[in-house]
Amino acid sequence: MKLQVYPWTLSLLLALLTAVDAAPARRSSNPSLRGSETLVGYSSTEKVASGTQPDIKYSLLPGQTVSPDIGAYLDFEKVENPQPIRGSTGSDDPGPRNYAYDRINSDKLAPPGTDNGQTINAQWPMGLSHNRLGIDNAGWARQENTVVMPAATEMAGVDMRLEPGGYRELHWHVAAEWSLVLNGSCRIQAVNTDGQTFVDDLSAGDVWFFPPGIPHSIQALDDGVEFLLVFDQGDFDEDNTFLATEVFLHTPKSVLAKNLGVSISAFDDIPDDELYIFEGTPAPADIEKQNVTTQSGVVPRTESYSYHFSEQAAHEVAGGSVKIVDPLTFPIASNFSAAIVTVHPGGMREIHWHPTSDEWTFFIQGQGRATLFLHLMLPQRLTTALSNSHYIENTGDEDLMFLEVLQATQFTDMALGQWIASTPKQIVKDTLNLSNSTLSKLKTEKQYVVAGSTTS
Incomplete structure (x- = not known):
């Protein structure tokens, strides 16, 4: 093989040879991987570096200079260098750290003086969950379960998006599935154990429920859909559901043919992998075209798998509104009770607890x-353990809206204000040392959401 050498080639070769020749010298001056034994312990020749005090530039919010027990909300959203300081407690932090997290979780960085130490991990942002992407841009799904929130043992959640015409393929779960449509619209379909069929169209704000083992499918309509799924098992894994494609793929074709009464060749074109989320033929506008008629008939209205929660008017209160759906109005979801709560700016969901269930929010x-003491930004979820008192305060300048889900046959709670106001005044006065003037202002009715000022 003949090597053609050009002038620039020769120059390059000379440069490479020079570099190779110089390499051993550079390697010999490179420090070894480990240090000397003389570095262990005290040495009379040891020198401590000076002048290393970091120059930290920051300013405190007004709420950081008052008593920590007031627990003022600290809005770090626009603070360049938020600090873990409240009144005379805490100290500056030179970093490095994740400033984005500190800004949206101010009460973790600088907790109120009323804080009583470490709690369970009760917060998980869906944005940190693994996102499973569908085929051909048909959608995605991300979940929360005990893998990321070990204390949330009673319920798990999935946030799922389907593009127009996209399917969540035919499947069933070992867990019960309760769902709230967040935006868009979809068509749901199912068959129960008696062979009765079900189909319905749902839009934003509506709810569906499928008991364990009931096979069903979900298809987005023309505007696509996003929905929240809540399951009654904290360790539920959306990736481990039973799919129609898997049943057909992992059953011998001869067995399928015998079972369904068709030839083996009928299965020549079945998918070679699970579909999970995929693009399909758009659903017909006339839902009656998909209302399969069988000898068993359709699922009775009293056992319907859907509830048009979007058409239910909200109960208005001073600080916002509340509306509830539970087995009293949606019987098929026998152990799911939920409320959608809206809190106006400055207001708060009153201090309360649920005697019979954890709360999944x-x-x-x-x-x-x-x-x-968590500062929660959308989209998040929060779990509160059975009978632990809690509140949620709107710290923004727009309405705060959230979903509370209980594993209960009826949505119930105990309100702090109602309890104290309904207890003999002398008992409360002896216990809490509250004045008669304060006691006279307490209300014996539940407030659900109390109004407040954004500047107080």
Whole structure:
């Protein structure tokens, strides 16, 4: 093989040879991987570096200079260098650190003086969950379960998006599935154990429920859909559901043919992998075209798998509104009770607790501050253990909206204000040392959401 050498080639070769020749010298001056034994312990020749005090530039918010027990909300959103300081407690932090997290979790960086130490991890942003992407841009799904929130043992959640015409393929779960449509619209379909069929169209704000083992599918309509799924098992894994494609893929074709009464060749074109989320033929506008008629008939209205929660008017209160759906109005979801709560700016979901269930909460809109001294930004979810008192305060300048889900046959709570106001005044006065003037202002009715000023 003949090597053609050009002038620039020769120059390059000379440069490379020079570099190679010089390499051993550079290697010999490179420090070894480990240090000397003389570095262990005290040495009379040891020198401590001086002048290393970091120059930290920051300014404190007004709420950081008052008593920590007031627990003023600290809005670090626009603070360049937020610091873990409240009154005379805490100290500056030179970093490095994740400033984005510090800005949206101010009560973790600088907790109120009323804080009583470390709590369970009760907050998980869906934005940190693994996102499973569908085929051909058909959608995605991300979940929360005990893998990321070990204390949330009673319920798990999935946030799922389907593009127009996109399917969540035919499947079933070992867990019960409760869902709230967040935006868009979809068509759901199912068959129950008696062979009765079900199909319905749902839009934003509506709810569906499928008991364990009931096979069903979900298809987005023309505007696509995003929905929240809540399951009654904290360790539920959306990736481990039973899919129609998997049943067909992992059953011998001869068995399928015998079972369904068709030839083996009928299965020549089945998918070679699970679909999970995929693009399909758009659903017909006339839902009756997909209302399959069988000898068993359709699912009775009293056992319907859907509830048009979007058409239910909200109960208005001073600081916002509340509306509830539970087995009293949606019987098929026998152990799911839920409320959508709207809190106006400055207001708060009153201090309360649920005697019979943990609470699983999903933040739909706005930002808020919860009892566990978390600053919550959408989209988040929060869990509160059975009978632990809590509140959620709107710390933003728009309405805060969130979903509370209980594993209960009826949505119930105990309100701090109602309890204290309904207890003999002398008992409360002896216990809490409250004045008669204060006691006279307490209300014996639940407030659900109390109004407040954004400047107080």
